[in-house]
Amino acid sequence: MLNVTDILETIGMIREENLDIRTITMGISLLDCVSEDENRLCEKVYDKITRKAEHLVAVGCDIEKKYGIPIVNKRVSVTPVSLVGGTMTPDGYLKLAHTLQRAAETLGINFIGGYSALVHKGMTQGEKNLISVIPEALAETQLVCSSVNVATTKAGINMDAIRMMGSAIKRAAYLTRDNNSIGCAKLVVFANVPEDNPFMAGAFHGVGEPDTVINVGVSGPGVVAAAIKRAGDCNLSELADVIKKTAFKITRVGQLVASEAAERLQTPFGIIDLSLAPTPAIGDSVAHILEGMGLESCGGYGTTAALAMLNDAVKKGGVMASSHVGGLSGAFIPVSEDAGMIAAVERGALTLEKLEAMTAVCSVGLDMIAIPGDVSEDVICGIIADEISIGVANTKTTAVRVIPAYGKKEGDSVNFGGLLGYAPIMPVKPYSPARFVARGGRIPAPIHSLKN
Amino acid sequence: MKAVITVTGKDSVGIIARVSTLCSQYNGNIVDITQSVLSEYFAMIMLVEIDQLSIPFADFADKLAEEGKKCALDIRAMHEDIFNTMHHV
Numbered sequence: 001m002l003n004v005t006d007i008l009e010t011i012g013m014i015r016e017e018n019l020d021i022r023t024i025t026m027g028i029s030l031l032d033c034v035s036e037d038e039n040r041l042c043e044k045v046y047d048k049i050t051r052k053a054e055h056l057v058a059v060g061c062d063i064e065k066k067y068g069i070p071i072v073n074k075r076v077s078v079t080p081v082s083l084v085g086g087t088m089t090p091d092g093y094l095k096l097a098h099t100l101q102r103a104a105e106t107l108g109i110n111f112i113g114g115y116s117a118l119v120h121k122g123m124t125q126g127e128k129n130l131i132s133v134i135p136e137a138l139a140e141t142q143l144v145c146s147s148v149n150v151a152t153t154k155a156g157i158n159m160d161a162i163r164m165m166g167s168a169i170k171r172a173a174y175l176t177r178d179n180n181s182i183g184c185a186k187l188v189v190f191a192n193v194p195e196d197n198p199f200m201a202g203a204f205h206g207v208g209e210p211d212t213v214i215n216v217g218v219s220g221p222g223v224v225a226a227a228i229k230r231a232g233d234c235n236l237s238e239l240a241d242v243i244k245k246t247a248f249k250i251t252r253v254g255q256l257v258a259s260e261a262a263e264r265l266q267t268p269f270g271i272i273d274l275s276l277a278p279t280p281a282i283g284d285s286v287a288h289i290l291e292g293m294g295l296e297s298c299g300g301y302g303t304t305a306a307l308a309m310l311n312d313a314v315k316k317g318g319v320m321a322s323s324h325v326g327g328l329s330g331a332f333i334p335v336s337e338d339a340g341m342i343a344a345v346e347r348g349a350l351t352l353e354k355l356e357a358m359t360a361v362c363s364v365g366l367d368m369i370a371i372p373g374d375v376s377e378d379v380i381c382g383i384i385a386d387e388i389s390i391g392v393a394n395t396k397t398t399a400v401r402v403i404p405a406y407g408k409k410e411g412d413s414v415n416f417g418g419l420l421g422y423a424p425i426m427p428v429k430p431y432s433p434a435r436f437v438a439r440g441g442r443i444p445a446p447i448h449s450l451k452n
Numbered sequence: 453m454k455a456v457i458t459v460t461g462k463d464s465v466g467i468i469a470r471v472s473t474l475c476s477q478y479n480g481n482i483v484d485i486t487q488s489v490l491s492e493y494f495a496m497i498m499l500v501e502i503d504q505l506s507i508p509f510a511d512f513a514d515k516l517a518e519e520g521k522k523c524a525l526d527i528r529a530m531h532e533d534i535f536n537t538m539h540h541v
Contacts, residue, residue, distance in 0.1 A: 002456065002532060004486055006539040007497055011458055011528065065510035068530035249538045256537045 014069055018222035018284040019250065021257050022277045023073040023110075024060050025198035026053050027205035027213040027270065030079040030114075038092035041085065042099040049076060049103040049112075052212050052267075057108045059264045063257055071257065072219075072419075076107065077203035078114035086126035090133045097137035097144050104143040111186075113203035115146040118193070121155040121442070131161075134168050138183035139175035145201035151191040151388045153395045157443035159385065165189045166381035166437075170404060173373065177406035180414040184403040185336075185368060189384050191391030191398050196271050197327040202364075202399060213270035214262040215327060218254035220246070221276045222283045224314070228292040239293065240313045247274065247317030255322045273327030274318035275363055276310075278338035280421035286310075286331050287340025287350075298340055299350025307331060308361035328397060330363025336416060336423035337368055345424050352383075352426055360390050365398035370414050370423035373406040380404060382433035385443075393446055454483065454532045455502045455509065457516060461525035463494035470519055471498060471527065478515070479506045494525075499532075 013019040033044035053076050060074040081096055088096070097115055104112040115137060117127040134146050148165055151157035172183035188202040195206020198215035205213070227246040231239060254272045262269035278286045287298035290306045311330045319325050333355065335341045344350035352369065359365040365387045371380075384400045391398030405414045408425050415422040459471060468487070475482055480500040487496035505512055513529040520527030 002499070002535050004497055007456055007458065007535055008495075010530075010535055010538055011460075015526070062510050065513050066531045067534040068513070068528050069534065252537045253534060256533060 013220075013223045017220075017226045018279070018281060019220050019253070020070040020072050021216060021254060022219040023075050023198050023217040024056070024071055024257070024261050025075040025077050025203055025215045025217070026056050026265070026267065027077045027196065027209055027215060028052050029205055029209065029211050030081070030084045031207070034084050036087060038088055038095060041088075042095050045084070045096065046099050046103050049078065049100075050106050053107050053109070055265060059261055063260055067253075067257065069253060069257070073110040075109050075198070075200060075203065076104065076112045077198070077205045078112065079205050079207065080114055080116035080118055082117035082124070082127045082130045083207065085130065086124060088126060088129060090129045093130045093133050094137055094140070097141050100144045101141040109143070111143050111145050111200045113145040113147065113200050114205060115144050116148060116204045118149045119161045120149050120152045120158055122158065123161060131164050131168060134187065135171035135175050135183060138172050138186050145186045145203065147188040147190055147193065147202045147204060149190045149193040150384070151392050153192055153392050153449045154445055156445040157191070157385065157388055157392055159437065159443060160440045162189070162381050162384050162388070163437060163440065165384060166377040169380055169402065170377050173404045173406050180416055181373070181403050181405045182416055182420070185401065185416055185420050187401065189388070189400045191388040192396060194327050194397055198273050199275065199277065199328060201401065209270070210268050212267045214258060214265060214267050215270040215273065216254050216258035216261070217273040217275060217277060217327065218250050219277045220250040221278045221286050221289055223250060224276060225283070225285070225289045225292050228289060236309065240309060243310060243313035244317030247314040248321045251318035251321035269324070271324045271326030272318070272322040274315055274322070274325055274329040275327070276314055276331040278332060278334065279419055280337055280339055280342075282339055285338045285340035286333055287338055287344055291340065297347060297349035298344040299354050303354065304357050304361055307333070307358050311362040328363045332363055332367065333358055334368035336370065336421035337419060338421070342422060342424065345426060352428065356387060356390070359387060359398055360394060363397070365391070366400045366402060368401055368403070368420065368423060370403045370405050370408070370425050371428045372409045372425055373404050374409070375404050375428050376432065378432050378434040378437050379428060379430070381437040383428075385433070385437065389443070395448070453502050455480070455500050455529050456532055456535060457498040457500055457527065457529045459494065459496040459498070459520070459525055459527045461494055461520070463489050463492050464523060467494060467523070467525065468496065470523065471496070471516065474515055474519060475500055478512050479504050480512065
């Protein structure tokens, strides 16, 4: 069955083309941890997370050795904490953030997600309390990730929530000013957020999920880029086929790892997320795939078309390789985490406006974009509202993870280190949407949401 | 169950001996070997039965990798399922 060419191809993907499993994420429901007493709730949360995910890291490392493929992150996502801490005070929520941090440290995982709220139609007092302390929580912890869903295609857009998030982002940037405003890198504002996403910072464990679940995110921009290079000057139909075949192979490995992890951890398998997730490493860039497809620079004309084709081909190839596909599933375009995107911004080819257009045809949204520290809250709200509208109108997930880097201006840069990478500060138009944003209320759901 | 051991690097005397000694030491049964040397570049693929290994497979893979480092070779042991899964529907 095995032949030398196949073996060498697989080894080459891992060794030369940065093929890895980006994350094994265990989703854990906290709904049975509810308690009127804040300390008791925190205790139950800590106990449940550390009990359920006790072997996550060890199993991840063992699978890594067995198949010889790196599993870069082992993570945990939990039920949005606003759903379990409905009666909590802001102080209680802060305690809960420290509890999550402590649990993550005990387990030895890379991140824990779910310091989250779903407020697309309105907010409870508990949710307001949570959002009010997100900046402090992100400043005082290192491994806790937060996300807030402010819109869905069904419910429309909650502008009051967007206003709160504009303010939370600015405050998180200020509170982590000594560390390049890194707090904002752990905070995502979503539209149509998926409930089974294994990728951070937006992962949480949805309410329709089982008690625990294993979700896996694959990666492999380097493998796709190399396959495109080998394909040479073929036409676009042939190129789409090359991408599909490569995505199939990548996803099959993800499925293998996911099935094995689920079995060993005695946890149901949830989904494979078919995302091409880049890293700042050379040869692991989505922008370089687009350039390999024939663009002089990512961000130039043709970028949206190339990205749309890439995203579609990745899904078509991946979907047959996995029994369940979910999460975000698409090409990610985070600026700071992608060497090719960084280069495109630095040469002036890639702008915020082009990135916004690109998010209409691929996964997620305006991701890991550093903007000047003096950009006003209103402008950030405007950026969020625009991006979220793309998701709502197109019935897809979009998100905003911008970093208004405190004290930095256009021409400067910020370095977050590790997988979060490095980002040049991008220019932002100064014109204010203040009056539009201040109206508050909800932008009604689009007509095509009325499908019943 | 079988594992695929791949060895790549600069050719030198005794590469196969080193790898097969480790297999024998930890009770891995070699069932197939293919090797080539292209302008001093050595590449070997070895298929080994691992059901009766005397140590956990992860440790076996570590021992091989360590041995590789000693003589500037890249030695990897990977469970055959990763290749079967990736290349066969």
